Amino acid sequence: MLNAKLSSLLFALLASVSLAVSAAEVPNKPASDAKTVQVASVTTVNINNADAATLQRELNGVGKVKAEAIVAYREEHGPFASVDELLEVKGIGAATLEKNRDKLSVH
Incomplete structure (x- = not known):
């Protein structure tokens, strides 16, 4: 036992x-085998107070001329009521607006 x-x-x-x-x-x-979750950092651009350099730098498909046109439109017509009003700016089309919609604000 x-x-x-x-x-x-x-x-x-x-x-x-x-x-x-x-x-x-x-x-x-x-570490290379571990799954990595990368969080995209989205910068919001207020189109009612951003300068042309900021618009050019932060928005896809917006170069110097389009950025200056956004600022000129805002100075002539006052603050944007909505991001959709960007379509009134010469050179800004639906494709450009949609590429940047998640980055844009008016507040």
């Missing part, structure tokens, strides 16, 4: 040592 208890105890001890050694031998996964 004592022999059976010692055998069971010895088996349990060897099994736990074996598991501990196995766990220690498993290498960590390299």
Whole structure:
């Protein structure tokens, strides 16, 4: 009976040592294997107060001439009531507006 208890105890001890050694031998996964979640940073541009340089830098498809046209339109007609009003600016079409809609604000 004592022999059976010692055998069971010895088996349990060897099994736990074996598991501990196995766990220690498993290498960590390299960082390149880990899934990375990248959060896109979206800069919001208030078209009622952004200067031409900011508009040019932050908006896709808006170069110097279009950026200056946005500022000139705003100076002539007052603040934009909505981002859709950008379609009234010469050179700004639906495609340009849609490319930038998530970046634009009027507040």
